[in-house]
Amino acid sequence: MSKPHAIVIGAGFTGTAIAHDLALRGFDVTVVERGPIASGTSGRTHGLLHSGGRYAVKDQESAIECIEENVILRKIVPEVIEPNGGLFVAITEDDLAYKETFIKGCEDCGIPVDEITPQEALRLEPNLNPKLLAALIVPDGTFDPLRLALSFAATAKKNGAVFHLFTEVVDMLLDGQGNVTGVKVWDRTNNTRYDIHSDIVVNATGAWVGQITKMAHAHVPISPTPGIMVAYDRRLVNRAINRLNRPSDGDIVLPQRRLAVVGTTSFSIDDVDYVPIDRQQVELMLQRGAELIPAIRQAKERGVYMATRPLIGASGPGRSISRTFKAYDHKDLDNVDGLVTITGGKATTCRAMAEKTVDIVCGKLGLNIPCTTAEVPLASYRAFYD
Ligand SMILES: Cc1cc2nc3c(=O)[nH]c(=O)nc-3n(C[C@H](O)[C@H](O)[C@H](O)COP(=O)(O)OP(=O)(O)OC[C@H]3O[C@@H](n4cnc5c(N)ncnc54)[C@H](O)[C@@H]3O)c2cc1C
Structure with a gap:
């Protein structure tokens, strides 16, 4: 046959x-x-191998998929993954207030999570904002897209x-x-x-x-939802750093080879083949990224790029879509x-x-x-x- x-x-x-x-x-x-x-x-993502932590509170179906597949990809394609781990970092009192909800979400989804002291976090990542209030380790990673x-x-x-x-x-x-x-x-x-x-x-x-x-x-039913990322000319972190709070703009900083990448945003478009980059969003990446890693302000912008998420569903603001x-x-x-x-x-x-x-x-x-x-x-x- x-x-x-x-x-x-x-x-x-x-x-x-x-x-x-x-x-x-x-x-x-x-x-x-x-x-x-x-x-x-x-070809134009951050390259964050999600542990699911980012989605563990509001989008648990996706969080569980991420942790399960994170484990499988490490096994079947280790060559393209930097198994560097990730930190969720609280900078403000508002971030700190989110900590217990985040830990509970991770536990519900089977995502290993460990709290370390701010001093330990700074020892691992010396470029972190020295005013950090809390840090949690999760099994994020980085991959080469x-x-x-x-x-x-x-x-x-x-x-x-x-x-x-x-x-x-x-x-x-x-x-x-x-x-x-x-x-x-x-x-x-x-x-x-x-x-x-x-x-x-x-x-x-x-x-x-x-x-x-x-x-x-x-x-x-699909909502094309672009986001931008900015690459800076030095590797300021060795782990994937996330802001300890609900997913928002510019709350991820991670290493890609010798660069640091900050992302991302979420907006809607009419034409999937034409997505202009708004300079205000680039400034926002610098501002938000520097809240996590202040040394970004001393780095040079190496490149700005965008990509479009093929999110399911017919409407709604991007951050609210699973x-x-x-x-x-x-x-x-x-x-x-x-x-x-x-x-x-x-x-x-x-x-x-x-x-x-x-x-x-x-x-x-x-x-x-x-x-x-x-x-x-x-x-x-x-x-x-x-
Ligand atoms: C800003 C941003 C950051 C992201 N960061 C991460 C991250 O760090 N970690 C993570 O896990 N996920 C991340 N994602 C999500 C992830 O990148 C996407 O879910 C994934 O890349 C989608 O892959 P895909 O193959 O479905 O689509 P695509 O990669 O877009 O592939 C579709 C392909 O179809 C081709 N095509 C289109 N029309 C035709 C045609 N008529 N004929 C032939 N070919 C055609 C296109 O050229 C394209 O290559 C991110 C997404 C965005 C937008």
Whole structure:
């Protein structure tokens, strides 16, 4: 019997993790990506391997997903992770008043949390604000975004997945009933257009999922919610530092190689392909970041970048929307068969997002093949170019 053929649109964390999962479950896999690997949101995140602490009070579903996947990613792809840990730090009395709620949230979600004295925190991180009032250690980490996506892609490729990079899906192939049977693509490298047929199409285009579903006369509830990050020219911290309070703007400072990155903001946009950076937000990152790490004021701004979260849900301010994920079978949503969309989530939860999506794909095709991605170590990111 021939293998089922799946097309995955998008090669960010989600699409590459799905390609890997599908390949392990025995599918023929074709990935179509309009740019290089991780050229969407995935290439422009902080790279914070969440412990879930950030979401442990208000968004516990996402917090539990984060801690579970944090443990799995450390096991299957240690090469791209700096297992440096994280600190949640109280600077003001208001932060301090949040401490017990935070500890309770972490305990409820199974996130290990340990209080250390301000002196111990300063010994670990000498650039912390010396006026800090409390510090809690959680198992956050830092990952290299491009290498994480490349590791999933390399493993998928090793198991037979074929990647069409710089190739954009410009339309859907539909049968007489309006069901999806493949995609029409435009190869930007040689300006050719062709069709690819498949048994199933998986839409993993992040903030762009709505553009793809529209081509199939389907829909998906999504709120594209951008945020900005500012990189400074020195590594001022070795751990991921979070402000001990409800998630807010500029309350994360973490190391990426020799840099310190401060993030982020949360706002809405009309056009997902045009997200201007507002200088006021850049100033806010400096102001808020310096409350945690005053030495940021002596550092030079090295770069400002933005990315757009593909949050689930149709409306609402970004900070109020859950960071969990959802996979949609468009047969149920729009009576359009052959198309599954995945949206929401975090980089940290991309493997679980892939598992859930491929479970739905297998269910639709009448296959009962268990997921093994939590156990299978990923190939080196370097292998993608072999
Ligand atoms: C500011 C910010 C900071 C973040 N920080 C973190 C963090 O520190 N830790 C964490 O865990 N999570 C973080 N996240 C969340 C995380 O980055 C995203 O959830 C994740 O990158 C989404 O990945 P994705 O693969 O779903 O989407 P994307 O990475 O956007 O991938 C979608 C891909 O689809 C492609 N595409 C679109 N249209 C087409 C088409 N027509 N044809 C072919 N290809 C197409 C795009 O080019 C893109 O590469 C952050 C998000 C933001 C916005």
